[in-house]
Amino acid sequence: MNKALILYFSGTRNTKYIAQLFKKAFEARNIQVDIYDILKYDAAGNKTKYDYLVAGSPIYVELYPEIFITNIKKKVAKNTKIKAIFFATQAAKSLTPSFNEVYNYYKNSDVEITCTDYFRMPNNFYNFLFTKTPVSQYRSLLDNASKKVELITDEFLSGSRNIKKASNARYYFTKVMYALSYKFYIPSAAGKVSINSDRCVKCKACEKNCPTKSLDINSSTPVLKTCIMCQKCMNNCSQNAFMYKNKEFDVYKPIES
Numbered sequence: 329m330n331k332a333l334i335l336y337f338s339g340t341r342n343t344k345y346i347a348q349l350f351k352k353a354f355e356a357r358n359i360q361v362d363i364y365d366i367l368k369y370d371a372a373g374n375k376t377k378y379d380y381l382v383a384g385s386p387i388y389v390e391l392y393p394e395i396f397i398t399n400i401k402k403k404v405a406k407n408t409k410i411k412a413i414f415f416a417t418q419a420a421k422s423l424t425p426s427f428n429e430v431y432n433y434y435k436n437s438d439v440e441i442t443c444t445d446y447f448r449m450p451n452n453f454y455n456f457l458f459t460k461t462p463v464s465q466y467r468s469l470l471d472n473a474s475k476k477v478e479l480i481t482d483e484f485l486s487g488s489r490n491i492k493k494a495s496n497a498r499y500y501f502t503k504v505m506y507a508l509s510y511k512f513y514i515p516s517a518a519g520k521v522s523i524n525s526d527r528c529v530k531c532k533a534c535e536k537n538c539p540t541k542s543l544d545i546n547s548s549t550p551v552l553k554t555c556i557m558c559q560k561c562m563n564n565c566s567q568n569a570f571m572y573k574n575k576e577f578d579v580y581k582p583i584e585s
């Protein structure tokens with residue numbers, strides 16, 4: 329029986345949701361699947377030989393975030409003989425340069441990427457920037473994503489190529505925008521996040537689950553400069569205690585865990 333490895337990074341569950349749809353689609357086609365949050369995946373300790381890789385992440389500032397790139401490069405070595413799909417989830421309707429980095433990195437290696445594709449999902453960043461996707465659109469976005477997973481899986485397993493990739497010029501320009509955003513905008517936004525002490529019960533779940541260990545709930549500016557703004561903390565607090573610019577956080581929950 330063929331085996332597939334699914335690795336994902338996800339802040340507010342959109343990407344985890346798509347990864348789970350891929351799991352179902354592969355299993356329905358008689359492929360055994362192991363699925364991991366990429367941050368928890370122990371590549372060195374896993375001796376299973378996989379035929380297929382499905383790897384995905386949200387895009388931040390039009391690119392795969394550095395946390396995903398670093399982990400995928402570390403955990404999927406270039407000499408791994410495997411056929412791969414890379415997917416992204418995003419709010420935008422059109423292609424971003426998110427796939428260029430992995431496509432260029434694994435080119436001419438044993439990791440054979442035959443599919444790169446993106447899923448339009450509800451926007452999770454509306455507390456900070458952009459507008460909220462109308463709740464009335466959530467269902468159709470999720471249904472469309474589900475159909476797309478089926479199509480991609482069939483195409484991929486039949487051996488056809490489906491590579492969506494932007495020009496390298498656009499990719500390098502976006503890399504500069506990404507670096508500037510993470511140098512200036514994101515730390516500035518993080519500095520405006522606070523925790524409502526009347527609500528916080530000091531359970532520390534947010535600190536424990538932060539992928540970059542960027543929280544100190546006892547500080548008046550609890551989000552540290554290393555925050556990547558994945559929003560796991562803000563959207564999973566059982567007391568909805570997070571605030572941005574002293575306003576209650578509008579919690580993002582189109583997908584239940």
Ligand SMILES: Cc1cc2nc3c(=O)[nH]c(=O)nc-3n(C[C@H](O)[C@H](O)[C@H](O)COP(=O)(O)O)c2cc1C
Nearest residue numbers: 338339340341342343386388389390417419420452
């Ligand atoms: C810091 C940050 C930056 C984002 N930048 C973009 C962007 O440039 N373009 C876009 O379409 N969506 C952007 N988004 C929206 C997310 O990519 C989208 O909602 C994604 O599906 C969230 O996935 P997750 O729930 O798995 O974390 C951004 C989200 C965050 C948190």
Ligand code: SF4
Nearest residue numbers: 528529531532534565
């Ligand atoms: S998860 Fe919420 S309640 Fe728990 S420590 Fe963090 S802010 Fe406080």
Ligand code: SF4
Nearest residue numbers: 538555556558559561
């Ligand atoms: S502090 Fe930043 S990186 Fe950590 S969970 Fe919260 S938003 Fe994500």
